[in-house]
Amino acid sequence: MMEQAMATYREEAAELLAELETSLLDLEETPDDDDLINRVFRAMHTIKGSGAMFGFDEIAAFTHEVETVFDLVRNGKMAVTKQLLDLTLTSRDHILALLNDSGIAGEVDRSRGDEIISGLRLLVPKADMVEVASDVPNVSALSMAGEEPADEKTWRIRFRPAPEILLCGTNPISLINELRGLGVCYVIAQFDEVPLLDSLVPEHCHIYWDIILTSTRGEDAIRDVFIFVEDDCDIRIELIDSGKIDPDQDYKKLGNILVERGDLSLEEMQKVLLQQKRFGELLVEQEIVSPGKVQSALVEQQHVKNVRKERSEAPQEAAASIRVPAEKLDQLINLVGEMVTVQAHLSQVSMAGRDSTYIAIAEEVERLTNELRDTALNIRMLPIGSTFSKFKRLVRDLSQELGKEIEMETFGADTELDKTVIEKLNDPLVHIIRNSIDHGVEMPEARLAAGKSSTGTVTLGAEHSGDSVLITIRDDGGGLDRNAIRAKAVERGLLNANAEVSDKEIYAQIFAPGFSTATAVTSVSGRGVGMDVVKRGIDGLRGSIGVDSVPGVGTTITLKIPLTLAIIDSLLVKIGTDHFVLPLATVEECIELTSADVLNSHGRHLANVRGAIIPYIPLREHFMIAGERPDIEQIVIANIHDTKVGFVVDKVLGEHQAVIKSLGKMYRDVKGLSGATILGDGNVALILDMAVLLQNIEQQERESL
Template identity: 45%
Template sequence: MSQFKETFKEEAYELLGSLEDLLMQLEDDPNNPEAISAVFRSIHTIKGSASMFDFQGIASFTHVVESVLDGVREGTVNVSKKLIDLTLLSRDHILSMLNADEDSTPEFEEVSQSIIDEMKVLTGEIAEPQNENSSKIEKQADSNENVESIYRIQFAPDENIFLSGTNPLLLLNELSQMGEISCISYKDDLPDLDIFNPEICYVHWDIYLTTKQTLDEIKDVFIFLDARSKIDITRISDWEVMVNEDPNPKLGEILIDKGLIQPSDLSQILDSRKKIGELLVEKGMVSSSDVKSALEEQKISSSIKQNMGTGSTSTIRVQSDKLDSLVDSVGELVTAQARLSQLAVHEKSSALQSLAEQIERLTSDLRDNTMSLRMVPIGSTFLRFKRLVRDLSSSLDKNIQLVTKGGDTELDKNVIEKLNDPLVHLIRNSIDHGIESAAERKKKGKDPTGTITLDAQYTGANVKLMIRDDGQGLNKEAILKKAIEKKLISPDAQLSDDEIFNLIFMPGFSTAQSVTSVSGRGVGMDVVRRQIDALNGSIHIKSEHGVGTEFSLHLPFTLAIIEGLLVRIQDEKYVFPLSMVQACMELTAEQRENHGKKRLIEYRDSVIPYIRLRELFIYDEELPEREHLVVIQTENTLTGFVVDEVIGDHQTVIKNMGKLYKGINYITGATILGDGNVALILDVNRLSTLAKKGSTLNDSNK
């Protein structure tokens, strides 16, 4: 029983998560019947399952909430801010009871009663409890409402139907609004063009309709047709019947069922080796349209069997730790495959090389499929913040709306999980520091309602995540003043806008005039920078005083396996993320002399800065005659990195550095090569910043 209870909890967590999103939608659009029904269904499902698995505290409480929401469905209770507040509070209370060892404690009962009392005040009535039998009847009624049936409609309009002003296509369109529809048109009676009469209807149809509507409701569509038009509506199957039937219907059986052929005709055809449909058409027993119609019916039946058949499901639940273990195993397999490929080259065996290539293809497919399992749309994370914005803006007496874009952009679930805290910090700061009160915004000629925008988009093999607000922007003078007070910079320091904005990421830095429950202690933005760095990402700020602020986060898809470019510096090997590599060029000794100390090179009609990694990482041996320059793109900036040799692409399994190496600049991780040696993965974002600054190589951060 404990196993089933855990399954119930998992389902309840998902329902409560979606419930919060639905309530936010309902607050924006109070008259949306779909949102109202979805909210009701979520609570109804939790109530029924809680009662089944003996969570009586949850069951009794959700019953009252369900009664109120039923009033919303029936139109007797209006959707208001108070109703949304109470339903959100109920959602949080149910979550607390789920997380506790016991859901029927006196403390929980007290909270439940207080929420129920508030709901009684809101509705003006007391919801009476239902007995067990009525609950079962209600549940059975709900299940019956959800049963869909498949109807075969044979529609042969009278040839003079156009003369009565009736358009058969409008009837087909009305049917399509009842459910999923598939039409087969019979055009065998169409005459040659020289005798074609546009006032005569030569076409008839077989229509397959999957719907929850009744037979009488379907007949009502054709109620105004005259008696000369032929309508034959047959309920060929219920979903449940089709799911439980073992064999799929055969083509011949469907044609017999439609009365197009006799069983004796089918027996004669089966003795031949040709396809049934082809032989029946050849013998003139049925038309090609008849066969096409029967095949469509067979296709519908097979599709239902495939999607809803016994023993098969479209999705399954997998524990995240099992998925992580699978990714780790695939990572080890990628490393082993690299060793096999290297061994095949060394042994010079064609058979071994052929096997290694086959293993490499299979490993690559397995890697891509496994990584796709961990990819999650970021939209689910975006929706969580609607509640945060709503509650915080209300507590600070501000009018703020959250706009989300690019919710279908996918990221590794581990990246998304670690991204939650940084986003919370950034959104809270935008609400508290960035967006002004409604009165201030009116004085400035702005819309009284402020806007925070979350926008995600792909940039190569990375994701760019932007958090924008239309508030007052960052005050450069206030930031400089505070930095000088805290002795973070000297009073005569000359800083660019980017350098000034980056000061807010310093530990303990805050320009807030007072500490609030939301922010002001200076413990948020430095945490944001550290957590983004831990994700091998970068964060950049754009701000215009009085207009707003934008934080841009550049993040990798995954923290597990990437495609890399393997390079060599002296005897050591390094890896660039291949998605950021734009080109590889040769750099000769003559070019080095011409450049002198400028460290600039021409690339595609532009001049880009470059940095020599040999000097940065302090390799003392003499420079080779020819070096290679790797051009990397970060954001919209191109930067060059000089190495001794470019080896080629490499499937890179990212390994975290040990605690001893934590915090080393310009390195984000390591990978194991096929020969067992270790290659370091370069932090190209920081290296690009260093190259743009033209930093000298005796920097203390080396």
């Protein structure tokens, strides 16, 4: 159970570190944003508190040092500076290294952590060095130092842990001890819910606590102590004194305190008051309230007579969410895929039998299957903004390394994509952004000489386009050098020196393996290994990539990515006895191709479609499928990279939901196939990669010239 809790901590700590990095980068743009400062502090506080709770002591100790310094920022004693943000970002990286090292044996440079802490302390004003050099002081320590505590407020806390809290590796005493560090603290344990021995579960926590706390830290600091367990516990925090009332004024009577807490009803209080004995004694004698609760109320009464303060903030609602391992989601998608296949078989059989009852059942199953498919796929959808936030750090670090001034702008961060697609997009986006920073955006002096701002901009955005997402990476740099690219392509034999090619075809050469126009190799780029990786990665996602550039204005790279890789809408076709699947996203229309049309083209694979000449690929010939061609064939016209191309098949069977299955090892390198799917009758249909097919045929034609 403890191992599971530690694994959960690693996952949540990684998420908090990602949030911390995003908040710090946003804080660099708006250093006076109190909400961002609080987000940074709360992220570090949670990492620290949870780390100590689950045995990650090194992480807790290091994070505590960073948090203590950043607490001065939160209290207005330090300003947010570039040096502070640099060190805090480096601290975040060091915490991540410690987190990874805790899971797998490795080496982390511990001296780096000492350097970071020393650097942070150098930024602290001398007046606050005592506070940074020690733990957070309590109220009594401040008084001994001759300092008057400011804005002291007193809180009533009832901490009722869930019985199973011990099974999760959480020690309630550690949380209570952390509360003690916030100020003067009185703790009263309540035992009235401890069951008899024969029904007691030793692994459960049957005790709860009443805590009276006087502190200058406020409600947020108290809630931060319980932030990791607030969903599993009943935690009540009430402000009971603000310190603004006359200290000589008497505090509430014992009965009033118990009524406020809900431990005593008003009617019971009035009944007991009619008797002569002391109120607390009477309550205990009549077994209305347990002795522990009376003692707790008396402690509160006595304590608040000496200390008063106020704070009123609404408690935060717990997030209504649940953490599910990615493997379970993948299994769910696989089962839904099998369900789609079975549903297709049921529909096929029911239609063949022409029984209206079975047809109605098949239609209902189809409706439910479609809803189940859409729901399951939506579960795996994540906002692409979680990926975008990572690249702000990349832009910041690279621009500093290269001596450039670059800002990053984003749009469409809430656009959702399948989590698998997002994961596979990371490397291509890294390569594109690095190239934009190194080759695209000019040095500040060059930009000023060109009449631009010294600060360049890299824009990263996303938007929906049908069943795909368009991802745009744009820079306002010098643009691509068309002549240099063409010369390099001719030198490498990729282009004929006398060929007339469009700008689009020239720019596409940058995706060739090993292609680079850089005159010098840097630590960032110049070796020609990057954009070809991008091309392969996007092709692997069944996506497309386009480049547009204007000299002196900038370059725009557009990626078109399918929403999901699990199930696609497709067009089912047949050639001979074989079935094939064409992704429907690229299909525009289907037209007939007669024998007369073939004769009229004089052997050229061209079709006249409403006055436009469109080339086509006869798939029967390309795949060398034996048999006679039918008198009337079908041309499936697709739009590939803004180019219309036809694919000739024997027959178009109709639309089909294809559950994508990967091919075996023997077929993975077959060009033009992206996978396979199982049809309702159990037959296998190959899924065609039309972009790769077109590319291969174009290459064959160039080689034959």
